[in-house]
Amino acid sequence: MANYYVTTPIYYVNDEPHLGHIYTTIAADVLARYKRLCGDDVFFLTGVDEHGQKVQQAAEKRGIEPIELANQVVARYESLWPELSITNDDFIRTSSERHKKGVQAMWRRLENAGTIYKDYYEDWYCVPCETYWTETQLKDADCWDSKHCPDCKREVEKIQEESYFFRLSAFQDRLVEHIKQNPDFIMPASRRNEVLSFVESGLRDLSVSRTTFSWGVPVPGDEKHVIYVWIDALTNYISALGFPDNEAPSHWPADVHLIGKDILRFHAVYWPAMLMAAELPLPKRVYAHGWWTVEGEKMSKSKGNALSPAELLADYDADVLRYFLLREVPFGHDGDFSFAALKQRYNTELANDVGNLLNRSLAMLNKYSDGVLGEAGEETESDRALIADIEAMQRDVSDAMDRQAFHLALERISVVVRHGNRYVEENAPWALAKEGNEVRLNSVLYHLVETLRLVALQLLPFMPGKMAQMLVQINGGEVAVDTISYAKQGGWGVLRAGHKCAKPSPIFPRME
Known part of the structure; x- marks a missing residue:
């Protein structure tokens, strides 16, 4: 019996579940179910990302604590997944003690490997994307005059603070070599080429701590610093398996991380570099799927076309949605609902x-x-x-x-x-x-x-x-x-003469 480990991203708790969330999770569930039928020992993980500045800000706007906001959204996910016949084996929360323990253990490994150092950060930061940008990158993306994020197009803010850094630049050559030697590591091929181009263009060391907010995992031994949310979030894939108590989790490395293309860089550059530094095996594949439009238009709350799962499930059987989402569009491409x-x-x-x-x-x-x-x-x-x-x-x-x-x-x-x-x-x-x-x-x-x-x-x-x-x-x-x-x-001829079938009852009545 082979092990098989499939993950979704962990979903932000400052956002309501929407079509993109159910798409990734359904895909992961279909893979998990298929591999179980093949006889594999499957571990299927999903969960939520509760930490970071944007979650703290969203909670403050509502006049509640971040953990209260997280609890509200977690309840929605945990009630939604059974309605979509999702069979996850675990649901990880980044606010859980087991996860915090894993994150701090990962930090210590990076520190012991000599890849963490303290310096001073002064550059631009996108809170919604939790992404750092240099002035040069904003200029190259024609975003300098308006000071908005090249990815999400929202305003970036100037950050000036003491910070710990991760020596990402030290892993540039190893990342390029790994991507070239493992053509299926990043899929689809178009995303692989995108990441390879990004890495080959040069990697900067990454700011990996913040001091301007407190909602996160403290840096071990320096608790005025909060560990950068992406180091926190990415570690979920091993903390859920028992790391660090279990130094070599049985299902690691993951067979496939299923993600949206907007978080590809974090999973295909930052995560493998962290694992290399920590001397842990890399995931076998990172698969980035595309985005959905609705009736030809980008989904947005202002247009009222965001397609909440509750509304979809009120009108359509969960199995019909599962079939349509994976049948209509090649996985990895953008699609229109x-x-x-x-x-x-x-x-x-x-x-x-x-x-x-x-x-x-x-x-x-x-x-x-x-x-x-x-x-x-x-x-x-x-x-x-x-x-x-x-x-x-x-x-x-x-x-x-x-x-x-x-x-x-x-x-x-x-x-x-x-x-x-x-x-x-x-x-x-x-x-x-x-x-x-x-x-x-x-x-x-x-x-x-x-x-x-x-x-x-x-x-x-x-x-x-x-x-x-x-x-x-x-x-x-x-x-x-x-x-x-x-x-x-699964073989032909399992049914024998004398077997009695039931009378037919329509399971797919025509949709008018």
Whole structure:
């Protein structure tokens, strides 16, 4: 049994959960579910980033303490994830004692490695992005005159204070070498090239402490300094595994950090440099996905198009949202959330294709043999082609999932579903029944039900609720979904003659 570790970013508590948050978390959940079905020992982590100046400022505006603000938002996340069928193994909070212990241990490692020193910082800082900028960088980005952040376009502020620094510049050559020698370390390729260009252009040492606010983890031995929020936040990936009490956590290094492209630099430059300094293994992959617009427009509260998860779940089944978000856009690209596109995907691929194949196959099985499967019979060329397509699908989906190409996995499954519907037309079970060709009729119906079962297993990570319903109909009764594995149930021919299926009940009624 192999270990598999997948993470989301930890989400800021000064922001309400929105479409971007659920997109990353659904993707991580689908990966976790898929790898569990493959028999891996999976650890799936998500959580919240509670520290930093912007959280302290947001709490002050509301007249409450930062921890109160954090508790309110944490409650929203913890209630939202079950509604979206998220199966995280842990939920890390940066205000927790276990995490603070990990952050201070990481600081000491960096200090003991000679990569931390004290100096004086005077430059520009973006509070919303928690990013430092030099005057040169602002000028290069044509942001100097307006003094706004090149990333988020909001105003930057001049910082003048004593600070500890991390010798990021010392790791430039090692980072370039690692990125070049490990082409899958940063994905997609466009993001890898972006990071490589950034690193090769030259790295400055990083200011890693602040003295102008107190909401964070104190620097060990110098508590007037608060550890820079990104050192704090990034350490969550190992503090959740028991670091430092567990010096070599069993699931580290992470197989994949799933993040938004806006925080790529922190994960693909700062984090690996920190790990190199601390002499800890680097994550195997950092995958940066794109951003969503809504009906062609950038999401914003002022436009009222921010698409809160609660509003989406009031109108659409969680499984439908999970399917659409990972089917509509190649992971790593920007995408547009369109209600017309969601409806079209649903009606075409789920209602017309999957739903139709399920309903017509089980309806004919119940009509012609009281729901009982007969013998598979001698295979025809049509049967062999269908089985070969299914087995190729399983290999192709495995490859796509290993590359986080969710849309390709779903398209490959759709190819088999369409093949199954063609198989019905080509073999015409109604004509076989009329002719009294019971042997061939039994064989065709058997092949259809086995196809449906194996399609449901491949779709199970994406739509756990709907596929559980589908498997219940195929199984003829309750299914212990948690006990399913591809090793045990993933091969052709698991169902035997004499197995009784239930009558069909639509799981994808058309969306009007």
